[in-house]
Amino acid sequence: MKHLKRWWSAGGGLLHLTLLLSLAGLRVDLDLYLLLPPPTLLQDELLFLGGPASSAYALSPFSASGGWGRAGHLHPKGRELDPAAPPEGQLLREVRALGVPFVPRTSVDAWLVHSVAAGSADEAHGLLGAAAASSTGGAGASVDGGSQAVQGGGGDPRAARSGPLDAGEEEKAPAEPTAQVPDAGGCASERHLNGTDTSFSLEDLFQLLSSQPENSLEGISLGDIPLPGSISDGMNSSAHYHVNFSQAISQDVNLHEAILLCPNNTFRRDPTARTSQSQEPFLQLNSHTTNPEQTLPGTNLTGFLSPVDNHMRNLTSQDLLYDLDINIFDEINLMSLATEDNFDPIDVSQLFDEPDSDSGLSLDSSHNNTSVIKSNSSHSVCDEGAIGYCTDHESSSHHDLEGAVGGYYPEPSKLCHLDQSDSDFHGDLTFQHVFHNHTYHLQPTAPESTSEPFPWPGKSQKIRSRYLEDTDRNLSRDEQRAKALHIPFSVDEIVGMPVDSFNSMLSRYYLTDLQVSLIRDIRRRGKNKVAAQNCRKRKLDIILNLEDDVCNLQAKKETLKREQAQCNKAINIMKQKLHDLYHDIFSRLRDDQGRPVNPNHYALQCTHDGSILIVPKELVASGHKKETQKGKRK
């Protein structure tokens, strides 16, 4: 804060502007940058510049507003200062037209350059001050704004936000057909009695109905029941439940999101962003081109990676500082670890000899190599603990870096000089010098230097209990192991880091085999832990959905039972009515001699013309046989 106040009191806004226009003041720029947490990639700034998608990476993560907070949060406020100012896209073009030797990467930069070039330094100063002041705003609001801008593709954030929401809304499923209790007897019997469409035997119908027991529908399958609505609904339920299964599976937790959204890393940057940003300087250093046209932002990514142009030198320098900053923090972290007084090898051994430790197999694999410290063939590690750049080349190139232990502060001009003058200088190698050897703090008495890495002394239980008292019980076992081995990364970083970044991290840092083994184990266990959590959650969701399905099916079963009872009731009523009607008709019939017709010997049969005939049952039976044989022949 002292530096920050000094920066402000010294007119840091204008100074920062000056720094943006010239490389002369990079040190002050770095000073500010070190004080402020670095920004993430400001993709929303792209929208202000109106560049293509690839130019999003041409925008340096180094924000002109000081780096903290998203540009989408800053720019509206900056714009309020001068409503008559041109829009950012136009502003960028004007800035280019003015020939200002500075490539504005944010709208604020463009504003500043535009203002200075137009002779309005006061406006620029005020704008920068307002923008920097607004940069202290809540991160949540700014992030929200950024996401909206990205989603909306530069349009109205509200529209952008409403789009996915509207698209994500599930359309209401069509209303299920309502269950209808069919008029099982009325329609059919009425039509048949009228005899409008076919001939049939009323006795057949009567006997058919009579032959059905009271619970005859018990054995009727769903397909046999010509009930609309409810039955078909029940039949469709299987598909519906299948969708539920899919939904259950689709509710899987996004591991990457869970990790990235982890609020633990308040100071340490997002590993993904950190890695992606930290690797840019390598590319820039490795790529050399003499075509300044390619360096214009907003053209393509390849052009951005060619930093010969003066503008891009500015960019590269700041990006170098950004990457330096990452390693400065890591150096400080390592140095703090190395200077810890309470480093106890026994504690380390206890951590790795816990009865519940499950990582023994993989750890054992590195026991024989625990005393080996990785060393680059071009480097030698000095025993004093300071970073040892002992080769002539390194000593000449990084002479200023050797004082890294106390107030490690690389001078940017040196780095810029290396970047610009040594055309054959490999950027990766360059930064290996800056980044490498973070294990110097491991003392020769550290457990990895012993032939038996994790010896348990005789008073193991006592020491163990003391250790457990001293150890933060909130730490997981892996966190404790990492802490004991002074792993310079958090468990979250190790687990959540992309594999490329993870491998580059392992190669960049000097780590013992034991440390590398532990880091890999931590990563594997962490990944698997989350996978297991997701698996159990998914399994639980499936079980819950199955329970819901069981409940729904039971409800359907009850409904079907009720419908079956109603059908049986209707059928019985129809049976009774038909029986009464049959006997009523026969009671009124007389033969030629005026005698009553015996219903056991005769049957009523409807003809196609609607007339009703009294037919002896023998003829009815023979007719049925003939029809049956015809049906079989067909």
Place this chain on the structure above:
DNA sequence: TGCCCCTGTCATCCT
């Protein structure tokens, strides 16, 4: 003390 549940971890298979 046994039981149950939760969680971490490992092994294995698969992508």
Place this chain on the structure above:
DNA sequence: AAAGGATGACAGGGG
């Protein structure tokens, strides 16, 4: 081939 996701199985901790 390596990395990682998915999952069954096992073990330990805690209620």
